[in-house]
Amino acid sequence: xxxxxxxxxxxxxxxxxxxxxxxxxxxxxxxxxxxxxxxxxxxxxxxxxxxxxxxxxxxxxxxxxxxxxxxxxxxxxxxxxxxxxxxxxxxxxxxxxxxxxxxxxxxxxxxxxxxxxxxxxxxxxxxxxxxxxxxxxxxxxxxxxxxxxxxxxxxxxxxxxxxxxxxxxxxxxxxxxxxxxxxxxxxxxxxxxxxxxxxxxxxxxxxxxxxxxxxxxxxxxxxxxxxxxxxxxxxxxxxxxxxxxxxxxxxxxxxxxxxxxxxxxxxxxxxxxxxxxxxxxxxxxxxxxxxxxxxxxxxxxxxxxxxxxxxxxxxxxxxxxxxxxxxxxxxxxxxxxxxxxxxxxxxxxxxxxxxxxxxxxxxxxxxxxxxxxxxxxxxxxxxxxxxxxxxxxxxxxxxxxxxxxxxxxxxxxxxxxxxxxxxxxxxxxxxxxxxxxxxxxxxxxxxxxxxxxxxxxxxxxxxxxxxxxxxxxxxxxxxxxxxxxxxxxxxxxxxxxxxxxxxxxxxxxxxxxxxxxxxxxxxxxxxxxxxxxxxxxxxxxxxxxxxxxxxxxxxxxxxxxxxxxxxxxxxxxxxxxxxxxxxxxxxxxxxxxxxxxxxxxxxxxxxxxxxxxxxxxxxxxxxxxxxxxxxxxxxxxxxxxxxxxxxxxxxxxxxxxxxxxxxxxx
Ligand code: GAL
Numbered sequence: 001x002x003x004x005x006x007x008x009x010x011x012x013x014x015x016x017x018x019x020x021x022x023x024x025x026x027x028x029x030x031x032x033x034x035x036x037x038x039x040x041x042x043x044x045x046x047x048x049x050x051x052x053x054x055x056x057x058x059x060x061x062x063x064x065x066x067x068x069x070x071x072x073x074x075x076x077x078x079x080x081x082x083x084x085x086x087x088x089x090x091x092x093x094x095x096x097x098x099x100x101x102x103x104x105x106x107x108x109x110x111x112x113x114x115x116x117x118x119x120x121x122x123x124x125x126x127x128x129x130x131x132x133x134x135x136x137x138x139x140x141x142x143x144x145x146x147x148x149x150x151x152x153x154x155x156x157x158x159x160x161x162x163x164x165x166x167x168x169x170x171x172x173x174x175x176x177x178x179x180x181x182x183x184x185x186x187x188x189x190x191x192x193x194x195x196x197x198x199x200x201x202x203x204x205x206x207x208x209x210x211x212x213x214x215x216x217x218x219x220x221x222x223x224x225x226x227x228x229x230x231x232x233x234x235x236x237x238x239x240x241x242x243x244x245x246x247x248x249x250x251x252x253x254x255x256x257x258x259x260x261x262x263x264x265x266x267x268x269x270x271x272x273x274x275x276x277x278x279x280x281x282x283x284x285x286x287x288x289x290x291x292x293x294x295x296x297x298x299x300x301x302x303x304x305x306x307x308x309x310x311x312x313x314x315x316x317x318x319x320x321x322x323x324x325x326x327x328x329x330x331x332x333x334x335x336x337x338x339x340x341x342x343x344x345x346x347x348x349x350x351x352x353x354x355x356x357x358x359x360x361x362x363x364x365x366x367x368x369x370x371x372x373x374x375x376x377x378x379x380x381x382x383x384x385x386x387x388x389x390x391x392x393x394x395x396x397x398x399x400x401x402x403x404x405x406x407x408x409x410x411x412x413x414x415x416x417x418x419x420x421x422x423x424x425x426x427x428x429x430x431x432x433x434x435x436x437x438x439x440x441x442x443x444x445x446x447x448x449x450x451x452x453x454x455x456x457x458x459x460x461x462x463x464x465x466x467x468x469x470x471x472x473x474x475x476x477x478x479x480x481x482x483x484x485x486x487x488x489x490x491x492x493x494x495x496x497x498x499x500x501x502x503x504x505x506x507x508x509x510x511x512x513x514x515x516x517x518x519x520x521x522x523x524x525x526x527x528x529x530x531x532x533x534x535x536x537x538x539x540x541x542x543x544x545x546x547x548x549x550x551x552x553x554x555x556x557x558x559x560x561x562x563x564x565x566x567x568x569x570x571x572x573x574x575x576x577x578x579x580x581x582x583x584x585x586x587x588x589x590x591x592x593x594x595x596x597x598x599x600x601x602x603x604x605x606x607x608x609x610x611x612x613x614x615x616x617x618x619x620x621x622x623x624x625x626x627x628x629x630x631x632x633x634x635x636x637x638x639x640x641x642x643x644x645x646x647x648x649x650x651x652x653x654x655x656x657x658x659x660x661x662x663x664x665x666x
Contacts, residue, residue, distance in 0.1 A: 005142045005245075005270075005305075006037040006074055007390035008336070008383050012345035012362055013308065014039035016064055017048050019349065024064075027349065028071040030363060034373075035380035039068065039348060040307070042078040042131075043148045044110065047085035050127060058134055069140035076247075076307075076344075077141055079131055079233050081124035082148035083110040088123055095119045098159040101205040105154070109355070114157040115150075115225040116165035121232065128233045129240065136241035144241065145307075146233045146248040149274060150226045155258035156218070158202045162225075167197045169221045184493040185213040209414045213494045219408045223260045231267055245269035249307040252295045254278065254287050254423055257411070260404040262444040265298035273298075274308035274346070277331060279321040283431075285334060285629050289612060290423075290430045292338030294402055294442040296394065301441070303393055305342035306335040311372060312360035320358065325371060326658040329379045330627050333660050336383070337614040337625035341390050343383055386643045386662045392618035396439035397601040398454040400426055401471070403445050409462035409494055410486065417518035419539045425458035425484045428585060432592040437607030439614055449474040454599040457505070460487040462494065468504035475508060476572030480599035482591075483509060484579045485540050501542070502578075509578040510548025510569035517541040517559040527565045527587060529553030530594070535587030537565065542580040549578065552594075566591065606636030606653070615665075626653070626661040633657055639666040 011031070016024050031039070041064060042049070050056055068075055089096060089107045095117040097105045105112055113120040128146075135141055174180035178194050187193045192211055194200055203210035203218050234246045250261050250273045265271050273295040277284040295304050311328050313320040323331070332343045350361035364372045407422040426442075433440050438454070445467035449455055455474045460467075460483070468488060475481040488504030490496055497503025500512035518540055519525065525541060528534040530553045541560040544567070551564035560580075567578045575598065583591060596603065607613040610630030616623050623643075628634045636653040640663040655661045 003074065003139065003142060005342070007341070008387045009038035009074070009305070009342035009344065010380050010383055011036040011038040011073070011348070012040065013043055013347035014041050015044065015347060015351070017045055017060065018351055018353070023349070024067070028067060028073070030368065031073055031348070032071060034362065034377050035384060036073060036348070036362070038074045038076060038142065038342065038344065040076040040078060040145055040344065041065075041068070042080045043145065044080070044083050045078070046080045046083060046127060049080055049131070050085065052087055053091070056130060065135060065138050065140050069138070073140070074142035075140040076143040076145045077131065077135055078145040079124075079128040079147060079237070081127055081146070081233065084113050084120065084123065092119045094161070097154045097157040100156070100158050100203065102158075109153065111153040113154060114159050114161055115154060115222070115229055116157065116162045118161075121229065124229070125232060125236060128236050132237050132240035136244070141244055143270070144237045144244055144246040146230050146237070146246060149249055149251050150229055151222075151259050152251065155226065156222045158204050163202050165225065166202050166218060166221050167200055169224065170200060170217065171197055173217070185211050185217075186493075186495065187211070212412050212414065215412055216405070216409055216494050219258070220260070220405070223258065223404070226259060227264050227267065230264070234267065247272045247305065247307070249274045250295065250298065252298060253291045254427070257404065257407050257422075261298045262402065262404060265300060270305060271295065271299035271302075272305040272307035272342075275306065275335070276310060276314055279313065279317045280319060285330065285612070286431045286434070287427060288331060288334055289338060289434060290427050290442065292335050292340065293430070293440055296339040297402065297442040297444065299339070301393055303339055303341040303391060305344065306332070306340040307342070307344050308346040309335070310360050311345055311362055311376060313358070314360070315356050315358040322360070325375070328375055329382065330629060330658070330660060332379055333382070333625065333662075334612060334627050336386070336389065337612065337616070337627060339393050339616065343379070382644060382660075385646070386623075388621075388643070388664070389616050389618070389623050389662065392616040392623065394439055394441070394615060395617050396441045397452060398433060398438050398456065398599070399441045399443050399447070399449060399452040400430060400456040400458065401445045401460060402426060402442050403460065403462070405492075406460050406462045409490060410459055412494070416516045417539065419518070419521070420459065420486050422459050422461070425582070428588050429456050429458055429592065432585070432588045433596070434612060435589065435607060435609045436592060436596050437603035437605065437613055438596060438601050439604060445470065449479070450477065452479055453601045454595055455479050455481045457481065457483040457487055459484055462490050462492065463488050463504045464492055465504070468508075471505070472508040472571070475574040475576045478573040480575050480577070480595055481508070481571075482577040482579065482595055485542065485581060505578075506547070508569075508571060508576045509567065510546065510576070511544050511564070511567050511578050512547045513542040513544045513580070515543040517543055519558065523558070525558030525560070525581070526556040527553050527581065527583065528556050530566065530587060530590035535590060536584040537581040537587060538584070539582035540580070541565070544580050549576075552577070555581070605638055606634060608634065611655070622665045624663045624665055626655045626663070628655045628657060628659050631657050636661070638663050640664050641666075
């Protein structure tokens with residue numbers, strides 16, 4: 001029978017079909033040397049498994065499964081449906097995706113299929129079924145891996161098949177009544193009124209801005225179509241291979257917004273995520289930490305698997321900086337610190353051919369006599385020594401609300417300023433909270449907020465009445481709530497909430513904004529009142545009146561000079577703060593000092609701007625993770641046992657510059 005996933009699994013994508021047999025023997029030897037215990041097999045092997053319409057070749061995969069099992073390595077087996085083989089698209093060019101400006105995307109790269117194509121689905125399910133029937137009881141099998149990064153290159157397809165599927169989706173959403181669609185889409189504007197669903201199209205390239213609600217619904221539809229591709233394969237796997245968990249790898253990172261992973265997470269047996277740091281970004285580990293907390297949010301707080309990241313450079317950013325010595329270990333451990341129960345990479349052996357030959361792997365082109373390989377082995381040993389954290393998770397007192405639909409709405413065209421980016425405030429507030437030792441859960445606005453002392457609502461442009469009420473209820477019940485600009489502006493249909501901004505939160509916050517005053521590119525203003533010195537701000541200002549709140553900070557200059565920039569109102573036994581501008585990092589730090597002090601959230605010991613400290617909690621123990629991203633040693637007043645060094649610590653842990661520690665707390 002299939003066996004469970006290894007605790008804190010270590011390994012990565014394994015593509016033996018790219019290499020001659022001799023390499024496979026060496027692979028298994030080196031996997032053993034480096035402690036690899038889980039590999040993802042077959043992700044892009046459709047053309048190998050099914051070389052023609054009625055031809056199947058499982059011999060090579062049988063051999064791999066058996067050999068890996070003999071070597072004690074578990075398999076995350078892909079359903080291999082991510083990239084259709086050339087014979088399929090040659091026979092059915094109608095399954096190719098079409099862009100919003102009408103270009104057909106050709107095969108020759110990967111993922112060349114329309115997510116709504118019935119032909120694609122029929123063939124994908126046949127392959128998925130064949131694999132499930134063949135391997136469901138293989139002893140190496142630990143996990144099923146549906147497709148790969150659904151939507152990575154084909155998230156939105158505008159072909160006629162997609163258009164018909166979109167219309168079906170709209171009929172279901174709008175009770176089969178086109179009048180409801182007209183209301184929701186505000187089609188009285190620009191003569192867009194429909195009298196039949198048959199007239200409705202995806203938002204293809206148009207003479208000017210497409211209807212925003214049409215765009216928003218198309219994003220919802222596209223995410224749902226991709227999720228459906230997961231669900232149909234998952235159901236086949238559950239039926240034929242019961243008891244083996246099913247996942248598909250998310251792409252929770254700043255670069256990816258197309259899939260509503262906070263909804264998707266509920267459909268997976270175990271969430272897995274791929275994360276790639278933004279090369280060359282100063283402090284890229286902060287985006288990693290935010291994404292990892294968001295990934296835990298998609299998993300409903302449970303442990304998740306880091307399915308892919310890179311040992312060093314990738315090949316798809318404009319300039320692919322290599323990681324510095326020690327950086328891979330810090331990156332990998334940071335994911336564990338935020339709740340990952342596996343550390344896997346793309347990919348085992350760096351390819352010698354193909355579009356990813358310059359992408360790093362666990363085994364570099366230069367072989368094992370390299371610093372990179374030595375670090376891989378070192379990391380694997382380190383993970384062995386902290387294995388006991390597996391199964392534990394984080395429980396925090398601060399929450400950041402995050403919603404992919406709000407992201408989509410916020411970044412649509414025809415808005416007051418292109419500089420308002422959805423993740424921007426969330427990431428900076430997360431950074432400032434982390435620097436002050438505050439652990440954060442990143443959760444959907446519909447989550448239960450009752451246990452949080454601090455609730456952060458950044459740029460929640462689109463919000464439902466229920467979510468807005470839940471935020472207000474959290475403040476009433478004693479939480480400190482903070483809302484930032486461009487929140488609560490529209491309802492689910494992207495219709496403005498009237499009566500003054502920020503509509504959905506106006507009463508809670510006790511403010512009323514009559515006009516947005518976005519700043520020009522490069523323009524900044526000063527804000528005083530958050531500390532001794534004035535701080536800087538840019539991007540945004542508002543013509544804001546107090547309506548029950550008091551001003552905490554005021555604009556010194558700029559279009560809103562003299563008006564409130566940060567406000568606070570007492571609400572029930574809590575409070576509600578509003579931040580009407582984009583504070584610079586120093587300003588955000590000052591703001592967060594106030595919020596932390598007022599809310600009384602726990603601050604973990606030893607944290608700082610460059611020292612990441614998180615806690616995982618299990619049934620009988622808790623562990624403090626310390627990751628020192630800085631250039632100076634960090635002092636952490638913790639008592640317990642450091643699993644990394646194997647030494648007891650009595651309130652005086654010193655973590656070297658660039659070093660890490662995992663302390664089982666006394
Ligand atoms: C992911 C993908 C992998 C590989 C990797 C490179 O998007 O799942 O197959 O392409 O990126 O960074």
